[in-house]
Amino acid sequence: MSKKFRFVVGFLFCLIGLIGCAKLFPKAPEDDETLDGPILGLSTEQLKIFLSGDALFSEVFTPEKGLGPLFISNSCKSCHAGDGKGHAFSTLIRFGQTNTLGNQFLNQGGPQLQHRAIPGFQPEQIPAGALFSKFIPPANTGLGFLEAVTDATILALADENDLNNDGISGRPNWITIPSYTKLRVNAIQQNSKYIGRFGKKASVYDLQQQTANAYNQDMGICSNFELVDTYSGQIVDPEVSNQTINDLVFYLQTLKAPIQREQNNPDVFIGKRVFIEIGCGKCHTPQLKTGPSTINVLSNKNIFPYTDLLLHDMGAEFDDGYTEGSANTNEWRTPPLWGLGLSKNAQGGQYFLMHDGRARSIEQAILLHKGEGEQVKNKYQGLTTSDKNKLIKFLESL
Amino acid sequence: MKKNITSFLSCFLILQVSAQINSNFLRREAKDTASIHLNMDATYNRPFLKSDKLPIALGGYAEANYQYIKEDGISEGHQFQMRRTTLFFSSSIANRFSFLSEIEFEDGTKEINIEFAALDFEISSLLNIRSGIVMNPIGAFNQNHDGPKWDFVDRPISATQLLPATFSNVGFGIYGKTGNKVWVYGYEFYLTNGLNNRIIENEESKTFLPAVKKDIDRFEESFNGSFLTTAKITAKKNNVGELGLSWMGGVYNKFQDDGFILDKKRRADVFAIDFNTKISKINTAITAEWAWVKVGVPETYTEQFGKNQQGGFIDFVKPIFRTKIFGVEKSIVNVVLRIEYVDWNKGKFKSINENIAEDVFSIVSGISWRPTSETVFRINYRYNWQKDILGNPTTKLGGIQIGVSTYF
Numbered sequence: 001m002s003k004k005f006r007f008v009v010g011f012l013f014c015l016i017g018l019i020g021c022a023k024l025f026p027k028a029p030e031d032d033e034t035l036d037g038p039i040l041g042l043s044t045e046q047l048k049i050f051l052s053g054d055a056l057f058s059e060v061f062t063p064e065k066g067l068g069p070l071f072i073s074n075s076c077k078s079c080h081a082g083d084g085k086g087h088a089f090s091t092l093i094r095f096g097q098t099n100t101l102g103n104q105f106l107n108q109g110g111p112q113l114q115h116r117a118i119p120g121f122q123p124e125q126i127p128a129g130a131l132f133s134k135f136i137p138p139a140n141t142g143l144g145f146l147e148a149v150t151d152a153t154i155l156a157l158a159d160e161n162d163l164n165n166d167g168i169s170g171r172p173n174w175i176t177i178p179s180y181t182k183l184r185v186n187a188i189q190q191n192s193k194y195i196g197r198f199g200k201k202a203s204v205y206d207l208q209q210q211t212a213n214a215y216n217q218d219m220g221i222c223s224n225f226e227l228v229d230t231y232s233g234q235i236v237d238p239e240v241s242n243q244t245i246n247d248l249v250f251y252l253q254t255l256k257a258p259i260q261r262e263q264n265n266p267d268v269f270i271g272k273r274v275f276i277e278i279g280c281g282k283c284h285t286p287q288l289k290t291g292p293s294t295i296n297v298l299s300n301k302n303i304f305p306y307t308d309l310l311l312h313d314m315g316a317e318f319d320d321g322y323t324e325g326s327a328n329t330n331e332w333r334t335p336p337l338w339g340l341g342l343s344k345n346a347q348g349g350q351y352f353l354m355h356d357g358r359a360r361s362i363e364q365a366i367l368l369h370k371g372e373g374e375q376v377k378n379k380y381q382g383l384t385t386s387d388k389n390k391l392i393k394f395l396e397s398l
Numbered sequence: 399m400k401k402n403i404t405s406f407l408s409c410f411l412i413l414q415v416s417a418q419i420n421s422n423f424l425r426r427e428a429k430d431t432a433s434i435h436l437n438m439d440a441t442y443n444r445p446f447l448k449s450d451k452l453p454i455a456l457g458g459y460a461e462a463n464y465q466y467i468k469e470d471g472i473s474e475g476h477q478f479q480m481r482r483t484t485l486f487f488s489s490s491i492a493n494r495f496s497f498l499s500e501i502e503f504e505d506g507t508k509e510i511n512i513e514f515a516a517l518d519f520e521i522s523s524l525l526n527i528r529s530g531i532v533m534n535p536i537g538a539f540n541q542n543h544d545g546p547k548w549d550f551v552d553r554p555i556s557a558t559q560l561l562p563a564t565f566s567n568v569g570f571g572i573y574g575k576t577g578n579k580v581w582v583y584g585y586e587f588y589l590t591n592g593l594n595n596r597i598i599e600n601e602e603s604k605t606f607l608p609a610v611k612k613d614i615d616r617f618e619e620s621f622n623g624s625f626l627t628t629a630k631i632t633a634k635k636n637n638v639g640e641l642g643l644s645w646m647g648g649v650y651n652k653f654q655d656d657g658f659i660l661d662k663k664r665r666a667d668v669f670a671i672d673f674n675t676k677i678s679k680i681n682t683a684i685t686a687e688w689a690w691v692k693v694g695v696p697e698t699y700t701e702q703f704g705k706n707q708q709g710g711f712i713d714f715v716k717p718i719f720r721t722k723i724f725g726v727e728k729s730i731v732n733v734v735l736r737i738e739y740v741d742w743n744k745g746k747f748k749s750i751n752e753n754i755a756e757d758v759f760s761i762v763s764g765i766s767w768r769p770t771s772e773t774v775f776r777i778n779y780r781y782n783w784q785k786d787i788l789g790n791p792t793t794k795l796g797g798i799q800i801g802v803s804t805y806f
Contacts, residue, residue, distance in 0.1 A: 024779065026794035060601040073700065074603060078787075087788050088750045089701065116700050119595065119651060120661045123698045186612020348752070348788035 016185035020200055032259035035141045035339055035346070036083045039256045043295045046254065052250020056244055057083075061219055065241035068220040069121040069231040070114030076214065076248075080136040080300035083255055084339070086347025088357055092218065095132035100326045105130050106234075112217040113326070120229070131329075134356035135200055139339045139346070143198070143254030144224025145303045146336065147207055150291035151188040151195050157285060159309040168282050168372045172334070173202040180212075180225050181205055182313030185292055193301030196325055197309045200355040203324035207252045211245055253295055257303055258339035262397045271394025274387050278379035282373070283312055283334040306337035306398065317372025318355075330371060341396035362392050403447035434582045434638060436632050437672070438535060440542035440575060441514060445602070445772055445805045446488060455498045458485040458753075461545035463801025468615070469782070470793055480506055481801075484513070494520045499531075502564065511563050512617070522574070528588075531617065535586045535630040536646040537687045538672035540565055545803035549715050549734040549766035551778045552799065555758060557803060560701070560740045561668065561689055562608040567591050567626060568617050577634075591616055592626020593650035593666055597694055598703040603691050604742045604756055607666070610650075624649040624663075639675025646670075650693070653744035669732040686712040702787060703741030704754065711738035726769040731732035734776075736762040743787060755789035758782055773804035 031037065037225035038050045057076045061067035064176055069157055071078050072092050080091035093113040096105025103110045108127040109356055117123040126132055161191075162169040174193035184206070187194055198204035204213070221239045229236045262268050274280060284306040293299045311331040319330035332355055340362070349362055359365035369377040380388065435443055446455035462479040467473060469533035479646035481504065488498040499515035516530030518583055533541050543564055557563050569590025593610055614623060630644035654660055670689040677684065688710030695703045719731045743756040747804040764778035782795040 025468035025473070025796045026470055026781075026800070060603045062601060064599065071700075074702065078603065081786060081788060081790055089747050089788065091749070117698050118694050119598070119664075119699060121698075224565045270440065345791050346788075348755075348790055 029302030032261045033342070033345075034082060035139055035258055035342055037257075038145070039254050039257050039297050040255055046250075046295070049247055049250045050151045050254050053247040053249075055250045055256075061221060063118040066221050068114075068116075068118040070123060071220040072112075072114055072116055072218045074219060077295050079218065080140045083140040083348040084137050084341045085139050086351065086357075087138070087347050088352060090351075091136045091322075093126065093132050093134055093355060094324070095126050096234040097323050098131055098321055098329060099323070100328075109230075112159050113219065114217075114228075133320040133322040136352050136357035138200070138225060138335060139258075139343070140252055140304060141255050141339050142336070143207055143255065143300050144293075144295065145257055145290050145301060146190065146197065146288075146292035146297075146305060146307075146309065147184075147253060147299075148163045148293040148310065149197075149288050149303075150186055151184070152186065153288060153291070154195055154197065154309050155188060158310055163248050166279070166282065167375045168279075168312065168314055170283060170334070170372075172196070172309075173311055173325040173327045175205065177205045178209055178212075179226070181209060193326070197333075199324070200332055200335070201324040201327045202309060202311055203327065207249050208245065211249050211252065211366060215240060215245075238389065252294075253298065257305070258342065258398065260304070260338075260397055261341065262393075265393070265397070268394045268397045270387070271390035271392070271397075274383065275394055278383070279376040280380075280398045281306075282376070283308055283310070284333075286339050304338060307334045310334060312373065313366075313371035315375060317368070317370060320356075337395060337398050340398045362395050363388070399448065407652070411591070414424075428459055434577065434634060434636060436575060436582060436634055437542045437582045437642060437674075438575070438584050438586055438630070438632060440544070440547075441500075441533065442488065442496075444486065444544065446486075447618070447671070454489040454698040455638075456485070457793050457805060458488055458547050459544055459805045460484070461801065461803040463551050463799055465551070465797060465799040467795060467797030467799075468730050469795040472771040473782070473797075484544070486514075488719040491517075504684060505801060511564070511566075514565050522573040522577050525733075526573050527570065528573060531566050531568050531591060531760055532571060533566045534588060534590065534592075534626070534646055535562065536561055536565065536628055536644050536668055536687075537583075537689055538642055539563070539687055542806070546772055546774050548713075549774060549776055550736055550762055550764065551734055551801040552780065553764070553775055554713075554736065555738050555760060556689060556709040556711055557739050558686065559608060560691065560707060560709040560742070561670070562611050565608075565611065569626070575632075581635075582632075583632075586628070586630045586779065588628045589625045590628065591620040592624075592648045594621035595651050597650050597666055597693060603702050605669070605691070605695065605705075605707060606742070607691060620648055621653070622652050637678075639673060642670075642672040644655045644670045644672070660728040661696075664696065666691070666693045668692075680716070682714055682716040684712065686710065690801070696751050701745075701754065704745060704756065707738030707740070707742050708732060709738070709742075711736055723767065723769070729767060729769040732766045733764055734762075734764050734778075736760075738762075745774075754787055755785040755790065756787045758784040773802070773803050 017030055067074055073112040075118045094111045096110035101112050105127055109124040115123050146266045158171050159169050160171040160290055173196040174190055176196050194200045196204055198210050204210045212223050215221040216226035218254055223238050223240050223245055225241055229233045268313050279385055284307040288303050290301045309326050313330050314332050321329050323329045338349055340364040353365040359368055366380050376381035406636050444457050448455040460483045465477050472575050482502055484502040486500040490496045496518050500513040502511045502513050514533050516528050516532050519527045535541050544649055554718030567590035569588055573586040575584035594613045596609035596612055598605055626648035628646040632642040634640035649663045650666045651661055651664040653663045668691050671686040674685040691707040693705055695705050695717040698783050714735045715732050717730050717732050723729045738760045741757040743754045745754050747754055760782040762778050762780045766774050767777040768774050778799045780797055784793045
């Protein structure tokens with residue numbers, strides 16, 4: 001064998017050796033570094049549906065496949081990258097409802113503005129005189145657990161008339177549910193209305209309604225659940241099957257809850273104590289328990305979402321003049337804080353927090369709390385810098 | 399272990415030998431090595447087999463490979479791929495008339511394409527007329543894409559995902575070249591059927607010229623009745639290198655139907671620069687190409703589909719040995735390096751005036767072994783860094799590719 005030949009063979013062996021020790025291949029991020037991925041303990045059958053739903057979540061719609069004519073974006077994933085929060089680019093606008101009497105602009109394109117259109121069509125504009133809110137996409141993780149929390153649990157956290165006198169008076173959004181909705185076990189009714197829990201105004205009953213709505217309002221895709229085309233206002237043929245909706249809903253239900261990082265870091269530990277002490281947890285309820293669910297891994301589980309799923313008055317600066325269901329215009333649902341620290345990974349390396357993304361850092365989000373949140377915010381401002389940092393460190397670990 | 403490797407390699411050698419069977423019947427056409435070649439000559443400048451009993455010359459190449467790739471830790475496992483088999487037939491119909499066709503089977507028989515099927519009529523070397531299915535001369539890779547000519551397993555990203563690879567269309571055009579012993583100049587000009595709305599209506603969710611190829615009717619009718627114009631000029635100086643400037647553009651949308659105006663005309667234009675040279679001092683061949691794409695995306699559509707794109711690659715191929723390997727005299731071993739980049743969406747989000755990402759940067763390194771100039775074995779290591787439209791944390795892809803590509 002010539003020297004050169006040995007060199008080449010040597011090189012090849014080195015390469016094979018390197019492959020062997022897997023140094024050459026990019027590593028998978030740790031489980032607690034990502035929001036996507038299934039809940040542990042799904043059966044293989046369930047995993048298959050999960051995977052099918054995952055593919056549907058990424059499916060890109062083209063005009064040929066039914067996108068639009070009016071739309072906001074072309075896939076679920078484009079607004080919820082990695083199942084995380086959205087970005088200024090994927091923000092949507094709703095307009096036209098100023099009180100609990102319903103939307104006055106339904107025949108002028110309300111409630112949702114489709115500000116993009118496929119070539120050859122003109123997108124909508126906000127009609128003159130309509131007040132509006134901007135909505136930045138929330139994360140999609142752990143929602144199966146939130147869906148499985150019972151109505152009674154949510155109601156027990158409410159304190160509509162502030163009987164305990166702490167300045168905080170959470171209340172549920174009583175909504176009219178769509179005709180296709182199947183009620184959850186032990187659903188609580190009030191004047192033929194039910195408790196909404198999804199969306200920034202808590203005006204959506206469950207993940208099925210959310211999914212059918214997203215297809216219809218965000219992408220212009222009709223299904224048997226939402227058959228009215230946002231452009232023509234007419235009933236059209238479904239563009240996705242019932243199976244598609246079902247699989248996608250299952251996917252959302254079985255996305256894992258975000259996993260906290262650095263739980264044993266003493267700063268994080270102290271930060272959590274500060275969080276509770278100054279009263280953040282009065283709205284951002286640390287722990288909830290799920291009720292029964294048809295998906296066994298979701299039943300009767302303790303979860304740590306940091307939300308009460310209730311509406312709170314956030315003050316005049318949060319009164320956009322738009323609302324949904326029986327919420328007031330200044331009321332917003334407490335967003336879950338789990339996954340907060342990973343938000344940036346879906347928001348292009350930066351934060352867009354609060355319903356419209358107006359807060360560009362966690363601290364800014366805290367300082368924007370007014371109305372029912374004012375007292376707690378004042379307590380935050382009274383903290384030492386060290387405690388503030390620990391609190392934020394804790395929030396980033398979520 | 400050693401035994402395994404030898405038997406593995408001997409399989410390849412047998413392949414080599416069997417290609418020479420029947421040499422009485424078929425003989426290899428000598429490649430035209432006399433004149434200075436430009437990229438535009440690549441179509442005809444291939445090894446052909448010719449029999450005196452047949453009016454046509456035959457040729458072709460095949461590419462196959464193995465790969466193991468991981469994207470953010472997730473792999474599809476071990477993959478063997480028959481990337482493509484291409485057959486070409488050429489014939490001199492009569493004096494000054496010749497015909498060449500190239501048929502490609504991609505990924506097994508998933509895609510069967512006529513890449514080229516054109517009649518050439520030579521009036522003079524400065525003026526030739528070509529009609530049929532022609533290869534649009536945008537950049538250099540498109541015309542000069544034969545696997546065995548390249549020392550990398552993958553085609554460049556910019557030549558497959560920014561520009562459509564082996565982009566051919568029905569039409570006609572003229573070309574020619576002139577020069578002396580030192581300089582050669584060439585030009586090409588074609589009018590063809592061409593673009594369609596898939597550029598901005600596709601499941602890639604980005605402005606994507608290659609999606610144009612998905613329209614299966616495009617060889618039969620023009621999508622919108624307007625020309626796709628492609629023009630290229632080339633200059634080559636002997637011992638220095640070849641420089642090409644090319645432009646391809648046309649209307650891509652269906653602006654009218656049945657005589658009714660549906661939309662305004664929206665254009666897509668590509669400008670490309672390509673260059674290749676050999677630096678004798680360091681004994682390294684360099685091939686580079688860069689393209690800019692400009693697409694008239696409607697303002698009211700979505701910014702996911704960019705108006706401006708750019709990308710390209712630069713390849714370095716340096717022979718390190720020219721020696722007898724596995725019994726093949728004068729076989730060449732090269733070390734190779736490719737650096738490539740594509741930005742599918744240049745520009746900023748209107749809403750926040752911040753950069754739109756949607757780009758990929760990639761490095762491919764490797765070794766290639768050329769037992770003859772017509773066959774190449776290659777082993778590549780690839781690493782990509784890709785960002786989504788929002789610029790979220792980079793998706794990393796890395797892996798090994800081992801392949802062979804040969805004319806037959």
